[in-house]
Amino acid sequence: MPANTRRASAADESMPYRYDDGVDLGVTGFSFDGGEAGSPDYDDRVLPLHEYGPWEVVEIDVSVTLDPSVARVFPDDEGPPFPAEPVVVVDCEETQTRYAVSVGDDHPPVELETFETTVELERDLFRGTVRLTPRLVRTEPCASGLPYAPNEGMRVAGGGGWTVRVDDPPEDHDGFPFVYRDFSQESMPPVELAHSLSRHPEEKMMINDQHEGIVDVMQSGLTSGFRPNLKRFLKADFGVMLWVQLVLWTGTTVAETGTTEFDWQAGVVQELATHEFGDHLFDSDADYDTVERELGRRVDDPSELRDFVGDLFEAAQLYTEYGRQLERFVDREAP
Amino acid sequence: MSSTKWEFPDQESGLTDYHSIPTAEALDRDLETFVREVLQNANDQRLDNDDPARVTFDLRRLTDELPEFLGSLEWGDEMQSPSQLRWHVERATENDQARDPGLRRFLNGFDEEELLVLTIHDENTTGLVGSETDNSEPYGALVKDFGGSQKPDSSSGGSFGLGKTVLWAFSGVSTVLFNSVPHQPESDHEPPRLVGRSILPAHEHRTPERTFTNHGWFGEDDEEEIERLGRPPSLWDDDGAASDLAESLCVDRPSDRPGTSIGVVGFRVPGEDLQPDPSELSAQFRHAAVKHFWPAMVRDELEVFVRTPDGGQTQVTYDDAPGVRPFVECYDAAFADHDSELSAPGEIGATTVEVTVPAENGEVVDDPTPEYETECDLIVRRLSPTDAESLDADDDSALSRNTVARLRGAQMIVDYVDESSLGDRASDFVAVLVCGEAQAAPGTEPSDEQRALEQFLKRSEPTQHDEWKGSKNDYLKKFYSGTIVKEVAALAGDRLEAALAELVREEVESGDSVPDMDDVAPVTEGRDTNENGGGKSAIEWDERPETEFDGRRWTFSGEGGPRDDDHGEWTVALELVRLDSDESTSDAIPVDSVTPQTAGVGFSTDGDGVELDVPADTDTVAFEGESEPVVGEGVSVSEAFELGLITQAKLRVSAEVSTGGGE
Amino acid sequence: MSEISVLSEAGRDLVVEDDAFPSDPEADPPREELERHVQTLEVASDVELDLARLHEAVERALGVFDTGRQEQRTSLDSALAPVFHQCLDVPTRVASHIGFWQYLALFEFSHLIDARWGGRDGIDVEEKYLGTQKDLYSNHVARLWWGAELTFDGDDYLATHRLFERQRLVNYVLDSSFRRYRPAAIAFAETLWTEQSSTIDAVASRFNDSLSTIQLETRSRTEVRNQLEKIREHVG
Structure with missing residues (x-):
């Protein structure tokens, strides 16, 4: 493909019959073992049960609301009430568990209104994340046929889940995984190396688990005090080291092959192109392609590289707010 | 009908002992201390039964009732005499050697139209037992001697016996009334018994050779008894006199149960406004009560009520000091089995803190206890979000994260120790250190070790009972021989920290990930390929590509062209696919035909899809097309769904535009 | 409260880094080194591991089946899967922990895995000991247990037996997403256990596609079975 080609893509997904998105799943609250109640994160539609505990059973109070727009997936002569049933699908990949909870007990047929039920989850049967998804499912065949869903058991409406x-x-699903490494193990870098990046495919920051003091700092979940303050600073410090390495790695790949090799490298270029991180190194309005080209050029040319590494350290420090974190640390921990 | 009077004993002038204010020590106390000490007295005097001690705070602002109150109090009228209180108060303010500015301020501000009286009723308590002269009983101890303390057992909250002086410090006129139903009545009297006491600077007698001392008593005007005791005796209810008087003095008993009603006349907080806001005070009573006495509440040994100005009364609950909730969770589980690890938020774990109780000094104590090597129980709870919310909802900085509440058998929190400097792989926590007789499960007898530790810690407490102090504590050192300072200090210092660390510390091994590091270098998700055609996509769609099922085939259409007019040849590839159960793409649906609506556009099939080839001079192209039939011959629509032939489908469009004169 | 032993991630790395095991058929798992990477996990519910009975069953089965022959190897799986499921009485929360299966594979059943998979070309034996959190068919102990867990019906392991009789079938079910709905997994095994691989593939593909409109979790086992039979007829 010639370099001067631009690509674009588009897509459209479609159901083969009338389908509506007017089913809303609401969570009004949850409680553990008939006692302590927790509060849902309404912004992200998440129930952070892992922040509570220990518990054996959680009861989640849910409501399923059928919007008036849902009527359009049924022919006029079918209702209301309509021959369908609202359900909440419970799905946990890790424990291979998937089932539907019927919402309310006097359905079908249904009016377009709000239904409430309680979803009970036994901790022993789940791990990781569980998805709750609302669906409206036909309970009878449809005499009119297409464009209406013709068979019973078909989903005709849905909505966002929790x-x-x-x-x-x-x-390690969210970021470059930082892991503790026992450097005394074979195939590990020498003890002198306090941190390093391993090669493809998984980049890792390594901290020696023998450094008890550092481990204490990094493991501290406290919100105030010496260690949490130091931890915030160390995170900025590690951030600088890591970003410098990631950018240089990406740059050398671009210099060698003309483009990025891994997704994460494309991500690094994207980061440079869209965040203030890159503004210190390239034109602030440089787009992805420009940043990629420039990065390759500056790393490739030895005379440019010297300046670039200096700029890069500055940019990484600004990006991670290294100075501010250090200042805060000194401010709070000075004797 | 018996009459009452005030009596201040007098002494020969010049005896300087009386030119001091006995309550001075209590003058810097805040309301929290007041509540603590009042509740502690009631809690200590709880009767030995299954019912809790019940304490009611009743704050009244007297206006219409004030003349009757002052009359009953023998406050005094224009025709003043030394048998009335006002006479003494006015003279006491003139003592230059023992100034009590609060007293002066009260007098200046008091217009006899309004007066605040706080009454504290305790019920199911021992009450003021004892004859007029028996100083070993609570009554005698109260009326006679401020230096001693009479409380039922060794776990009681007081060691120095000055607790009650706090009452007078909170009275603007330094006067407190007691109306009590003792649980063992005096044989020849009908309860309740009523007595008042005032503590004022010494003041001048009518004759200059004599001086009135600090202490004044209010009681029955019985010359014979006054002669015998040097003060009036308490007024009993033998002819209903005490009950009637108590009612007008706001200290009438709320029930027949034993206990004492204490009236603080002219209630004020030392150093604060003379007219405190009753609703604010009420909130402070509630908070302080819960903050320090939740252990007694958990064990159903104490209940506290606050009476509101409208006559209603409400029980104090944990909601009045929400910050105690995580501690309560800990303590509730104190006698259950626990893990030695806290792996999840909200989990409770337990360990112990070692302590050596030194041997008692045989020269001071009869039957001295030997040295005991024993331990305190430490219950730790890793905070859950609910806990954190509870702590945040409480303005009191003592009730915060990473704090250890310490208590002994008195079931009162001695103090909250800040352990936030502890950070060994820790998550936020709260803990309760249970010591001495509190370590005995409810319904069981404390062991000898627990009793000895109880006594040791109790003796280490200063007057306010708000810490365990080993250093510079001569009182404590008098009772023991051996290591004292280090043992007391360890319960707040290194040994406590080590025990906490053991419980909250997480083992880390090679390969474990470092928590919370995602924000240091997030995995960036590769490049945004403008899947939705928004932003700076190379193609601008006039009509976005769409697909639709017509009952037999999938149809599709769209219209668009390069965003940048300066372009070379370009192509648009179209592809239809089925989606499966996970809404991920499955097999292709072959395209049967496509019709470019624009002249000069060629097309070629590309597997199951189709590609439109557009010359450089064409800026937009419109297209329409359809798939091969997805429903075969002899298959009904209904069956075609069951067979997975008619499914959700996806139209994929990808365009390539050569730029910069690609011809 | 119960405790189970699990291999840590570092232990897994150690196996990956080990040069001899399992590529050298004579080599045993480096158990001594691995001991350091065995962690104890507390589980809220009661867990019962009847390893004695399980070992006995494995020994007996290895004496009966000739692991040199393909059809006997699948029969071995078919015979053992219900026993593994019964003797390892753990809730799914525990079973979803790959370290649990890795521990069992390396410390308890390495001889079974060696006999079942070892010494054959094109087989990645290491993954039969390790496997990953996400897939159910690599780690051999997990595969046996999960195959049974997804297809047993009360005390009835008929569908489990049938599932394991055909390697293609068990691979397909353990790799599908409909497996998580147990009635579908059972119906699938019941309907297709005698079919050729190509039929299994074709039916599975059509069935999966149909689930873009059908709400699987509201369908009974019989309904799923009827649908699968229709599809089989159609693709046949």
Whole structure:
């Protein structure tokens, strides 16, 4: 493909019959073992159960509301009430568990209104995340046929779900995983190396688990005090080291091959192109392609590289707010 | 009908002992201390039964009733005499050697139209037992001697016996009334018994050779008894006199149960406004009561009520100091089995803190206890979001994260120790350190070790009972021989920290991930490919590509062209696919035909899809097309769904535009 | 409260880094080193592991089936899967922990895995000991247990037996997403256990596609079965 080609894509997904998105799943609250109640995160539609505990059973109070727009998926002569049933699908990938909870007990047929029920989850049967998804499902065949869903058992309407977090989401799904390494193990870098990046495909920051003091700091979940303050600063410090390495790695790949090799490298270029991180290194309005080209050029040319590394350290420090974190640390911990 | 009077004993002038204010020590106390000490007295004097001690705070602003109150109090009229209180108060303010500015201020501000009286009723308590002269009983101790304390057992909240002086410090006129139903009545009297006491600076007698001392008593005007005791005796209810008087003095008993009603006349908080806001005071009573006495409340040993100005009364609950809730959770579970690890928020774990109780000094104590090596129980709760909310909802900085509440058998929190400097792989927590007789499960007898530790810690408490103090504590050192300072200090210091660390510390091994590091370098998700055609997509759609099922085939259409007019040849590839159960793409649906609506556009089939080839001079193209039939011969529509032939489908469009004179 | 042993991620790394095991058929798992990476996990519910009975069953089965022959290997799986499920009485929360299966594979049943998978070309034996959190068919112990868990019906393991009789069938079910709905997994095994691989593939593909409109979780086992039979007829 010639370099001067621009690509674009578009897509359209469609159901083969009338389908409506007017089913709303609401969570009004949840409580554990008939006692302590928790509060849902309404912004992200998440129930952070992992922040509570220990518990054996959680009861989640849900409501399913059928919007008037849902009427359009049924022919005029079918209702209201309509021959369908609202359900909440419970799905947990990790424990291979998937089932539907019928909402309310006197359905079908249904009016377009709000139904309430309680979804009970036994902790022993779930791990990780559980998805709750509302659906409206036909309970009889449709005499009119298309464009209406013709068979019973077909979903004719749905809506956004909620995520139930039974356990802490695994850290390394969100970022470059930072892991403790025992450097005394073979195939590990020498002890002198306090941190490093391993090669493709998973970039890792390594902290020696023998450094008890550092481990204490990094493991501290406290919100105030010496260690949490130091931890905030160390995170900025590690951030600088890591970003410098990631950018240089990406730059050398671009210099060698003309483009990025891995998704994360494209991500690094994207980060540089869209965040203030890149403004210190490139034109602030440089687009992705420009940043990629420039990055390759500055890393490729030894005379440019010297300046670039200096600029890069500055940019990474600004980006991670290194100075502010250090200032805060000194401010709070000075004797 | 018996009459009452005030009597201040007098002494020869010049004896300087009386030129001091006995309540001076209590003058810097805040309302919290007041509530603590009042409740502690009631809690200590709880009767030995299954019912809780009940304490009611009743704050009244007297206006219409004030003349009757003052009359009953023998406050005094224009025709003043030393048998009336006002006479003494006015003279006491003139003592230059023992100034009590609060007293002066009260007198200046008091217009006899309004007066605040706080009455504290305790019920199911021992009451003021004892004859007029028996100083070993509570009554005698109260009326006679401020230096001693009479409380039922060794776990009681007081060691120095000055607790009650706090009452007078909170009276603008330094006068407190007591109306009590003792649980063991005096044989020849009908309860309740009523007595008042005032503590004022010494003041001048009518004759200059004599001086009135600090202490004044209010009681029955019985010359014979006054002669015998040097003060009036308490007024009993033998002819209903005490009950009637108590009612007009706001200290009438709320029930027949034993206990005492204490009236603080002219209630004020030392150093604050003379006219405090009753509703604000009420909130402070509630908060302080819960903050310090939730252990007794948990064990159903104490209940506290606050009476509102409208006559209603409400019980104090944990909601009045929400910050105690996580501690209550800990303590509630104190006698259950626990893990030695806290892996999840809201989990409770337990460990112990070692302590050596030194041997008692045989020269001071009869039957001294030997040295005991024992331990306190430490219950720790890792905070859940609900806990954090509770702590945040409380303005009191003592009730915060990473704090240890300490208590002994008195079931009162001695103090809250800040352990936020502890950070060994820890998450936010709260803890309760249970010591001494509190370590005995409800319904069981404390062990000898627990009793000894109880006594040791109790003796280490200063007057306010708000810490355990080993250093510079001569009182404590008098009772023991051995290591004292270090043992007391360890319960707040290194040993406590070590025990906490053991419980909240998480083991980390090679390969474990470092928490909360995602924001340091998030995995960036690769490049945004403008899937939705928004932003700076190379193609601008006049009509976005769409697909629709017509009952037999999938149809599709769209119209658009390169955003940038300076372009070379361009192509649009179209593809239809089925979606499966996970809404991910499955097999292709072959395109049967496509019709470019624009002249000069060629097309070629590309597998199951189709590609439109557009010359450089064409800026937009419109297209329409359809798939091959998805429903085969002899298959009904209904069946075609069951067979997975008619499914959700996706139209995929990808365009490539050569730029910069690509011809 | 119960406790189970699980292999940590570092232990997994150790196996990956080990040069001899399992590529050298003579090598045993490096158990001594691995001991350091075994963690104890507390589980809220009662967990019962009857390892004695399980070992006995494995020994007996290895004596009966000739693991040198493909059809006997699948029969071995078919015979053992219900026993593993019965003897390892754990809730799904525990079973979803890959370290639990890795521990069992390396410390308890390495001889079974060696006999079942070892020494054959094109087989990645290491994944039969390790596997990953996401897939159910790699770790051999997990595969046996989960295959039974998804297809047993009360005390009835008929569908489990049928599922394991055809390797293609068990692979397909354990790799599908409809497996999470147990009535579908059972119906699938019941309907297709005698079919050729190509039929299994074709039916599974059509069935999966149909689930873009059909709400699977509201369908009974019989309904799913009827649908699968229709599809089989159609693709046949």
